[in-house]
Amino acid sequence: MRYDRQIKLDEVGVPGQEKLRNASVLIVGVGGLGCPAAQNLVGAGIGRLGLIDHDRVSLSNLHRQLLFTEEDLGKSKALVAKSRLQQINSEVEIDVFEEPLSIDNAENLFQLYDIIIDGTDNFETKYLINDACILTEKPWVYASIYKNEGQLSVFNYQEGPSYRCLFPKTTRQNISCEATGVLGVTPGILGTMQAAEVLKMILGAGNVLSGKLKLINILSGQDQLLNISKRVEEIEKIKNEGIIPVRIECKISDESKLYLDIREIFEQPRVNSGKVLQIPLSELEDRLEEIPKQEEVLVFCQSGKRSKKVVDLLKAQFEFNNLINVEGGVETIIDG
Amino acid sequence: MKVTVKYFGMIAELAGKTEELLEVPSGTSAIELKDRQVRRYQIQDPESVQLAVNQNLDNKVELNEGDEVAFLPPFAGG
Incomplete structure (x- = not known):
């Protein structure tokens, strides 16, 4: 049967597979991070997956966004991803939102899911995800890439720290993978690790990267795990004032x-x-x-x-x- | 006293290295070390850069011999 190899694990079993089937995850941005995260969650039999992306497939996406093919150029990423993911696993319910995440739709969308995955490439949306997750009380899995380096963490999980606790002040230097260049494997690894954090949260297995920042360097092979302290005032500010838009x-x-x-x-x-x-x-x-x-x-x-x-x-x-x-x-x- | 400093993201590019051993006056605080390195390597938007001392993200500590200080810039690629 389909899930036999993971059900064999003590951490999953039949009850764990049932937890996965009852879980829902929203992926914001179906790009370098979102594609591998989606593939892994759909393969694992997550019950319901939401995909939000307003972008279309372009040729320079194909080296790292492996859900897409040459035939998909110019088509909606969210729609193409859905059809390919349904080929992998037709049992998963997939919702598509062909729009940007915004201050107007974020909270309503997040209400519909258990966990949010950040597959975005800019600070504005990361702070927006952070604030909307605080307001809707949802955990989210963060990842960011600069060239051959990655950062990974889980925020707002069981009263843990938020993204604003890690970076209370942002920078104007919003440098995307398009601008700096990136090996396809780097978002592939980070996006897959995001899916792993989601599985750990749903299954209640292992140590979720809450209050931790994992730093990965693809070239040196040296990883680091840092401790993030909670800044209560950063979280209370959002609870009191609502989403605070960040503009670069x-x-x-x-x-x-x-x-x-x-x-x-x-x-x-x-x-x-x-x-x-x-x-x-x-x-x-x-x-x-x-x-x-x-x-x-x-x-x-x-x-x-x-x-x-x-x-x-x-x-x-x-x-x-x-x-x-x-x-x-x-x-x-x-x-x- | 000596401290090990690690650089990440674009700070490693500005410094031209990912790690160095620095001699600093005893009693130097993490923030003083940050100011010094910000000037030395002309690090942009220093208020956005976070420090981790011995794997704990905390700018407010005084440094001790042998401490490891990581300089972390925010980045957002994906």
Whole structure:
């Protein structure tokens, strides 16, 4: 039978398998971390799995996000992941949310699950997960990667410390795997370890990494386990004030020019200086009158591709001859 | 007295090493050691960097001979 090899373990057994079947887990971000976490939990027979991701599969995802194939390029990550995971195990119930996690949906979504897995790649969402987990009293499994290093911990588990206890202050240097580079195995290992922490919590087996920060270095092979102290004031602050949004911001290099940022509001880094009109592409059609026609406007997005389409379209159809595309995207116009 | 300092994430890149043995005046606190290394390696956003002394995340202690101090920056890749 399907689960025979794990039921043989003393830590699982028939009662443990029943616990897994009755458990539900939400994975925030179906990328480098989320793919291996999802595969392992579905294989193990978790009862219900939620997948939230607004992103689409791109070619540079394929070396580490092993749920996806070349045929999936351009498709919704959450939807593709669901169909592939159902092929692995049709007994698992899988919910899909093709939207970003936000201050508006986080608490309602988290209420529906027992445990949350952080598969995200930015500080804003990690603090959002942290705060929403405190408010909904759910444990969450954290992982982060910088090049060949990883951090792993379980937060908000049985009155344990939170992410704000570890890092009460964040940094503006939000560096993604896309920017620094990463071996596919690194998120593969971290995401699999996240799934292991979930299994331990559900089965009541072993030592859950609560109050501990595990540091992994893929190259040196040297791991460390540090003790995290609880900062009660950081947790009470969230209980009293609700979610405190964290925004990673940056400054524009040339503050004399007028810019138009057409990125959606969840895209980072946010620009907080200079003259920048922020009109997300999804709202652009209804807000065209906000764009001046008399002076030069530099239009940017993340990479320069969407902004080029916008500039071409607005020139051709609405006589915006004052628009210039920022080739190379936001990184080319900010400091640092 | 001598203390072992370990660097993680981008701090290891700024320092050009993952570990070093430092001679510091006796009575040096963890925060004083942090200030010194922040200036030496021009570490960005020092208030976000957490220290672990002998595997315990705690900035507020006085250091002793042979202590191990880890410098941990937050990072968020995934």
